[in-house]
Each structure stands twice: as C-alpha cells, then as structure tokens.
Amino acid sequence: MMPVGAFIVDQNYVVRRWNSCLERWSGIPKESILGTHLLERFPKLKQPQYFLRIGEVFKGGPPLVFSSKFHQYLIPCPIGKGGNQTQQTMVTPVYDEEGQENYALFTIQDVTDATHQLANFRNIKKNLLGKEIELKTVLLEVQRINSELENFAHVVSHDLKAPLRGIKNLADWILEDLEGKITEESKMHLERLKERATHMHAMIDSILHYSRNISGELEIEFVDTKALIKEVIEELCPPSSFHLHIHPDLPKFNTQRTKLKQVFTNLIDNAFKHHDREDGKIEIGVKDTGDMFEFIVKDDGPGIEPTFQKSIFVIFQTISKKSTGDSTGIGLAITKKIVNDNRGTIELESSPGAGALFRFTWPKNIQTLPSSDH
Amino acid sequence: MKLTEDQIDALGELFNIGVGKGADMLNQMLGCQIRIRVPHIETLTLNELEKQAQEFGPKEVSTVNLSFEGSLSGNAMLAFPPQSAQNLVSALTGEEPGSPELDSVTMDTLSEVGNIIINSVMGSITNFVNQRLDYSVPHYAENAIHKLVGNHIDDPEYSIILAKAHFSIENLEVDGEIILIFGVGSLEALLQAIEAFKKKLESG
CATH class of the missing domain: 3.30.565.10 (Histidine kinase-like ATPase, C-terminal domain)
Structure with a gap:
C-alpha cells in the first residue's frame, strides 16, 4: 500500500495531528509542529487560492482536491538532488464527536515517480519526433534526388542519342558514297563504327531504363x-x-x-x-x-x-x-x-x-x- | 413535486452565482480569464435524463462526482464532453491539444477544476440550507455519460436538475460546454433553499 502523509488542523489553523509518514517525508517531527500555526509554518498557504478554499472546508463545504499539475506541493517534503516531492492533496472536513468543532484533514500522496515517468516519456517522445522529422527530411531529399536523376538520365540520353544517330547515318552515307571505291578492310571498319554506335545507343537506353527502376512505385x-x-x-x-x-x-x-x-x-x-x-x-x-x-x-x-x-x-x-x-x-x-x-x-x-x-x-x-x- | 418557472429561474441564478465563484477561483489560481455561465437549467426525471444521455452516444466524457447526504441528499456530477475537456485542459496547462501528454494530465487537471466548480455550486446552494451536509470523497471517472449516470444517479425517485454551462477563456479564444447534473432525493430542502434565496434577493 502507498504511504499517505496526513495532518489535521483546527479552525484556527493550529496543527493538531501530524502522522509519522509526514514526519519522515518533511523531516519535521510532530513534537516541533503540533500546536503551531500552519500558515506561519507554511506561508504559501496564506495565498487566496489555498486560504479561501480551505476556509470553505471549515464552514462544512465539500472536500478539496489540490492536483499536482497546479500545485507541486502544499507541504514541502525534500527529496534527493535538492528538489521537493510532487504531491496530490485532498482536504476533507472532519468533526469532533459532538459535531461541533470543524477540522480539516489533509491527506497527501507522493506522485513524484509518476511525474518523473511522464517527464521521461515526454523526453523520449521529443527525441522520437526529432528523429521522425530528420527521417522525413532525408526521405524528401532522396525523393528529390531520384526525381533529378530521372530527369538528368532522360535529358542526357536524349542529347547523347541524337549525335549517335548522326554518326550511324553518316557511316551509312559514306558506305553508299564510296560503294566500290573503298577496300574491304575500310568497309569493315565503317560497319564496326555503326555497330559500336548501335551498342552505345543501347547502353544509353539502358541508363534510362535503370533510372526508371530506381524511382517510381507500381x-x-x-x-x-x-x-x-x-x-x-x-x-x-x-x-x-x-x-x-x-x-x-x-x-x-x-x-x-x-x-x-x-x-x-x-x-x-x-x-x-x-x-x-x-x-x-x-x-x-x-x-x-x-x-x-x-x-x-x-x-x-x-x-x-x-x-x-x-x-x-x-x-x-x-x-x-x-x-x-x-x-x-x-x-x-x-x-x-x-x-x-x-x-x-x-x-x-x-x-x-x-x-x-x-x-x-x-x-x-x-x-x-x-x-x-x- | 415540480418546480415552478419562478423557482427554476431562482435556482438557475444560484447555479450562476456558484459557477461564477468557481471561475473567480480558477482565475485567481491560474491567472487566466475564464468565464462560466449557465444560460438555463431544466428539471427532468431519471428516465428523461437517461434518454438524453443515450442520445449523447458512446463518447467518453470526463466527470467529477460528489455525493452528499443530510437534509439535502443526492449526487452532483460535472461532465466535460471530450472536445471541451481537451480545450479546457490544454488552455489551462499549455499542453498541445491531441497530445498523449494531454491525456495524462487530464485527470489531474479536471479533478481539481471540477472540484472547484462543483464545490462552488454546492456552496452557493448550501448557503441557504440550514443543516450541514456530509460529503463523499470527490470521484473522477471517464465513461459514456449514460453509464456514468447509471452508476451515480441511479435512484428513480431522484429529481434531476440539468444545467448546461458554457465556459470561455477570453484571452485564448477557447470555449466549450460543461454539464452539471444534480440528482436530489427530495426537492423539499432544495425548495426551502430557493425560497430563502428569493427572500434574500427581495430584501436586497
């Protein structure tokens, strides 16, 4: 079971009970606090958001909730590393046996660990979000480069293929023009020239083909x-x-x-x-x-x-x-x-x-x- | 026993005084400019309330519940519809709407905000009830509203008062709805309180 810090004050804010858990948490022994004025010991509670609400409890009003989100603590309880506990506090009206005098019972839960876990979770999420943004940026860059590569391959292949076609046509014309006037060896060299141009044409087509396969989804x-x-x-x-x-x-x-x-x-x-x-x-x-x-x-x-x-x-x-x-x-x-x-x-x-x-x-x-x- | 139009108006005014005090406390505590108004209230039977709650659908609402006993006995439920809860909590805590962090602080935040509003409304009514009431520990719950109504306001003899409050936070342009459901065992003590309030108004 979770330990609960608890204390009781009367209508004059005099501390009447102080439990051992709170002695341990706050470092304040009951002998030194019983009979003292709560608001003098903890002046923060004089602020209207505490004082007015606690006042309603003495008038018989419903119990109060002080969440850890809005008030880290009501009673400072030091923890290691110089900080204080994060607390959730409830203030409940209590009456004496005759139902005459009103008291306020403060019960305090230590929610420091849960708050730290939330803070850790936030850090992890922040890091993951950072990584996700980084990955998205890289992905966009890759997509941009792929697109540029495809465009580049397209332009290059088009520009390179045109002169190759010219070389092949010129070789054909030379062969026609020199029909019967050139040696068999020269004719073979011109045929080789045409073959090489055709091969280069095919290689350029392949570059285009390869680049299309890098990008695009089917x-x-x-x-x-x-x-x-x-x-x-x-x-x-x-x-x-x-x-x-x-x-x-x-x-x-x-x-x-x-x-x-x-x-x-x-x-x-x-x-x-x-x-x-x-x-x-x-x-x-x-x-x-x-x-x-x-x-x-x-x-x-x-x-x-x-x-x-x-x-x-x-x-x-x-x-x-x-x-x-x-x-x-x-x-x-x-x-x-x-x-x-x-x-x-x-x-x-x-x-x-x-x-x-x-x-x-x-x-x-x-x-x-x-x-x-x- | 049914409330007359006059009595409903007076009760509506008591609710408005209550939520107004609650808003003042929130403003003082959080340094915000929240305004809460109850434009009108209506009285219903449990059957009628259940029908309205069913129409609200399976959406989970956040509620703060408080039971009270004494000359006035019953249950007070403050319900925050999901969007309103998100708007309010994110405005008060600075967490981004829709973030998981918001979920984790919702219970913590709404428990106290609900507690402040519900206590102020109870205070506003019980000022005119002579006897002291006994209260349960405030209870936070999230569920479909018809299930919560079934869990907390389950007595067919209950007279139900339904108040749909509207809140707005001026500097943040945030607004929303808060539903207050009061189920009381007997209207008698409430009627006495209303009459005492009316007398006070008349006497100025």
Whole structure:
C-alpha cells in the first residue's frame, strides 16, 4: 500500500495531528509542529487560492482536491538532488464527536515517480519526433534526388542519342558514297563504327531504363505467376528447339506485376541469349519459405566462370564477348535492384560447363514505400 | 413535486452565482480569464435524463462526482464532453491539444477544476440550507455519460436538475460546454433553499 502523509488542523489553523509518514517525508517531527500555526509554518498557504478554499472546508463545504499539475506541493517534503516531492492533496472536513468543532484533514500522496515517468516519456517522445522529422527530411531529399536523376538520365540520353544517330547515318552515307571505291578492310571498319554506335545507343537506353527502376512505385495486382512466365516466354520468342520446364505449383498472389515480370524477363532472356546450344533446357521453379517465395531460373548453358560471378550484377558488366547492341550488361543489375528493393535477395550458382541457376526471393506481401510528391 | 418557472429561474441564478465563484477561483489560481455561465437549467426525471444521455452516444466524457447526504441528499456530477475537456485542459496547462501528454494530465487537471466548480455550486446552494451536509470523497471517472449516470444517479425517485454551462477563456479564444447534473432525493430542502434565496434577493 502507498504511504499517505496526513495532518489535521483546527479552525484556527493550529496543527493538531501530524502522522509519522509526514514526519519522515518533511523531516519535521510532530513534537516541533503540533500546536503551531500552519500558515506561519507554511506561508504559501496564506495565498487566496489555498486560504479561501480551505476556509470553505471549515464552514462544512465539500472536500478539496489540490492536483499536482497546479500545485507541486502544499507541504514541502525534500527529496534527493535538492528538489521537493510532487504531491496530490485532498482536504476533507472532519468533526469532533459532538459535531461541533470543524477540522480539516489533509491527506497527501507522493506522485513524484509518476511525474518523473511522464517527464521521461515526454523526453523520449521529443527525441522520437526529432528523429521522425530528420527521417522525413532525408526521405524528401532522396525523393528529390531520384526525381533529378530521372530527369538528368532522360535529358542526357536524349542529347547523347541524337549525335549517335548522326554518326550511324553518316557511316551509312559514306558506305553508299564510296560503294566500290573503298577496300574491304575500310568497309569493315565503317560497319564496326555503326555497330559500336548501335551498342552505345543501347547502353544509353539502358541508363534510362535503370533510372526508371530506381524511382517510381507500381500498383499491386493479382498475379498468376505461371501465366506471367508464359507471357514472358511468348514475348522473348525462343527457338522452338528450346525445352522449357515450368513448375506446376507457381503461386498466385498480389504483388507488383510489372516488377516481377521484369525480373523473370531479364533472367529468362539471359538464359536464352547466353546459351550455346539450340536445344537448351530452362527450368523455372518455386519454393515456399514462409514470408517469401524463392524462385529459381536454371539453364544448362555454358555456365559462368567463378571470376565473373561477382561482377555480373554490376551495371555495364557483361561477360558476353560480343559487344553488339543487344547485350549492355544492365539487365542483371536492374534485376538485382528490383529484387533488393522488394526486400528480396538474388544469388547465382554456376560452374563452367554445368549451366547457371539464379535463385531470388520475393515477398508474399509487398510493403510499398510512401510515394513521392513529385 | 415540480418546480415552478419562478423557482427554476431562482435556482438557475444560484447555479450562476456558484459557477461564477468557481471561475473567480480558477482565475485567481491560474491567472487566466475564464468565464462560466449557465444560460438555463431544466428539471427532468431519471428516465428523461437517461434518454438524453443515450442520445449523447458512446463518447467518453470526463466527470467529477460528489455525493452528499443530510437534509439535502443526492449526487452532483460535472461532465466535460471530450472536445471541451481537451480545450479546457490544454488552455489551462499549455499542453498541445491531441497530445498523449494531454491525456495524462487530464485527470489531474479536471479533478481539481471540477472540484472547484462543483464545490462552488454546492456552496452557493448550501448557503441557504440550514443543516450541514456530509460529503463523499470527490470521484473522477471517464465513461459514456449514460453509464456514468447509471452508476451515480441511479435512484428513480431522484429529481434531476440539468444545467448546461458554457465556459470561455477570453484571452485564448477557447470555449466549450460543461454539464452539471444534480440528482436530489427530495426537492423539499432544495425548495426551502430557493425560497430563502428569493427572500434574500427581495430584501436586497
């Protein structure tokens, strides 16, 4: 039970009782206070907001409440570190046995701890609010930078693509103009020039593509993964001699359809493009790991040398020896970015001559980030 | 026994004197400029009060309750509707409206504010009651008003006096409503008090 400090004064404000709890709290022994005048001992109580209200109790009025919010204490009770208790006080009328003389009973509760807890809570809240504001500022800055990056990529790609088209056209015109007048070697060099320009054109497109995947949020839709993969394969048009094995239990769930489709497109396209045989085999499967689906895209192609395995997810890193227009080395970088942005992971298992297996995880429940105001 | 219009007016005046004294005390204590007025009062049966309380809905109100016994016996309840409670507490304590801190100081603050107002109204009435009354310890509660009415003013024989007071704090442009519900066992002592008050008014 909580200890309660209590004392009684008569109508003349003479202290008649002083309990041991209050002796302990205030440090004032009863011998030194009994018979003394309360208002002389504690002059603060002469103020009208105390004096007038306590006066009503002596006239038989209802009990009084003095809350800790408006009065830290009525009777100073020192606590460590130089402060005083925070108190909640009630003043109740008491009568003598004949019901003639009125007294006022003061009961005091120490609410210091509760008040400190509230103060601590306020500090914690203030700090959290500060952090939240900081995070919001950072988020806004990130959104602003993303938007600028997208604009920048758009402008740069547009500005860079125009002269490249010019170079390609000029090479064509030179070839036409010099038809039959140049050596086979010079003709080959001009063809190479066109090829390089086409490749650079594709790389610039990829930058734009990559930047679009950094920003922007897509709608969540109901997705039948099996149907989605069939759609991907139809769009990629693999040679009919390719064998495709799609796991029958691919999930149907709500997710960002466009993003998931892009991941499958990049991985399956990668398997087709880098395969060294017309009768290659590609297998697509899934495993339920609780909160995530773990998808695999496996091929029986030439595999990837261990030295290249780390760099394949890095932008513009391609292990293809052909520097033609269709392999810019950005597909797997985008794939990794999309998977990671959705709290997933992607990894590769491969060894030369034994095919490649890409394994990526995808959340069953997509949590979308707050969208940008831009 | 029903109160006449004249008696209701006189009782309304007693309420206004009471809440006015309460407001003076709050102003003195807190250095604010609060004004409280009771535009009118009405008398009801418990059934009628319960019906009105039901209409108020499930919103939790903060109340301060005081029971009294003697020649005048019954219960006084002071209820602060949620928005009014928030406005008043935030104005008096400086806490931001809607903050969790406000919740934690609401009980502390309204217990004393309610105590001051209810005591002043009781004082204003009991000045004209000859016998001393015995009071319970003031009790703070939060609940839907119809449940609180059921808990505290539950005697079907009670005569109910309902006073809807309006408070405003001038310098802060804050205002709101305070509901005073008085349930008394017998109107007799109250009528005597009203008559004594009227006589005092007549004698100037």
